[in-house]
Amino acid sequence: MNTFKELLTKVKDLFEKENFVFEPRGLYDPIDYTLSLGGKRIRPVLLMAANEMFGGKAEEVAHAALGIETFHNFTLLHDDLMDRSPIRRGMPTVFRKWNDNTAILSGDTMFALAWRYFLRQPHANLQSILNTFNETAIEVCEGQQFDMDFETRSDVTISEYIEMIRLKTAVLLAGALKIGALYANAPAADIEHLYQFGIHAGLAFQLQDDWLDSFGDTATFGKQTGTDIKDNKKTYLFLKALEQSNPEQHNQLTLLFSNNPEDADSKVKEVLSIYEKLNIRTLTEQAIEEEFHLAEESLKAIQLPEERKSTLYEISRSLLGRDK
């Protein structure tokens, strides 16, 4: 059984060997560019880890690991286009480096290339595996639509927000785990626990991402803080603050999140001071902790010796900064 680090090396090696040297270049250059930019590669690692936990071997699910990561990168490519995000992983996004049409069509092709990986090898569970992949893909699209809908809605509830991040982020982590387990012919009850582990770890991870954007240390976070506030993003923090606020604070928050002032830093400071007053830092930490706890409980419930789960404990604790 491989550790987190060993699996990560395997996944990186896999992608280094993949080249998209086909014609037309206008279609495949952006795909090659996207897939070689790197990223955390966490989904293929989860897929392999789940597979090995139930007695499989990472090498035997390499094709599915490539497939799930190719799919993930397709969603990022189209999301960046829809959100008009200029930068991804420190490099220009595809629609900026090429154009909108290239981003649309190269993305579509990447979705099909993900399928090509999955279809590379037969398996007794292939139909279930492909169904899991496809239903997950549909949910990810639904999540992105909810996310875009929320931009123009002023009545988003916390539970709607949680459902959105479940669809947009958590189901793909959970789906990767489930697929890895299906390849190892794991028992249905264990697969369900594993899936729930992925959902709760995914929610914890996304809530932590929201938290870091406001309260994180730029050096460790690796991104500018305060960007969600500048962009008027309705994160968990903002929605929790609305929930906790008195009428005056409610109006103030609503007003602040409907403006794009030139002095964005003052706006960030003002919002953060309301967050501090309303105890948003601690309330969000509690929500993360709760999801993290549910994730670990789900992992515990799997009917395997605890030592077989070590890599998954390691991955989720590392992602959530609980490994120090």
Add this chain to the structure above:
Amino acid sequence: MNTFKELLTKVKDLFEKENFVFEPRGLYDPIDYTLSLGGKRIRPVLLMAANEMFGGKAEEVAHAALGIETFHNFTLLHDDLMDRSPIRRGMPTVFRKWNDNTAILSGDTMFALAWRYFLRQPHANLQSILNTFNETAIEVCEGQQFDMDFETRSDVTISEYIEMIRLKTAVLLAGALKIGALYANAPAADIEHLYQFGIHAGLAFQLQDDWLDSFGDTATFGKQTGTDIKDNKKTYLFLKALEQSNPEQHNQLTLLFSNNPEDADSKVKEVLSIYEKLNIRTLTEQAIEEEFHLAEESLKAIQLPEERKSTLYEISRSLLGRDK
């Protein structure tokens, strides 16, 4: 065994029963709209006809018929966005009725919904069937990229053009036939003949579409003629004319196809008069005839009694106006 007309009725009934009443509505309304607009429904009919030719029953491949048509409509949705086409089947296209992002994301979801149909039922050949579907999808994307590349290229050859329409149009007709035959466990050699029938019929159909745009009768064609010329589209007619032209005509054609004059009707007349001088009408008819002949030869080569092929003869002759 059902006739063309009977299969068409079955396909139309299938789509009338399909409703996309899921949340979020912003994602599924455009899908529902697109799939209920109709169209020729020729791909699902071909899939069913191929299946029945080898002893299958149309009802048993209904899910795959829905899948192939959903995929086709996804490609139209994204193509219309990339080409900025305002109208499809007499109605506003999705990006015009909604917006670009809706067209991107609803399209992505339709691709996944096509997979959902294909994954609905198990089959001994499922992996081959899905591979055929997916490789076809990749080729269709490649064809669209070549088509877009050609817009800015001045050195497109006739054989490059034929390869582009093979990918963009013919492979999906051929793929639909192959999938129908795979579901009926047809012999490999017959599947190959059937595939070639689809390729040649598809090429004939696309060349005929080019021909109709210049020489067709608006009343029977159902579209305005001359639009390819107005849009400077490098069709078979234009490329053949370049090939046949003397240096003076070559310059004239190149100049005409680099302008968008206000008096577009005069431009169309001028181009058509060059086409007449260079015998483009007859040369194109010969090319269509050649592909039609190759299509019928491929169908003949299938090791089945001719009466089993009647529906496919009927469909291809009807599509190519040879049924009168």
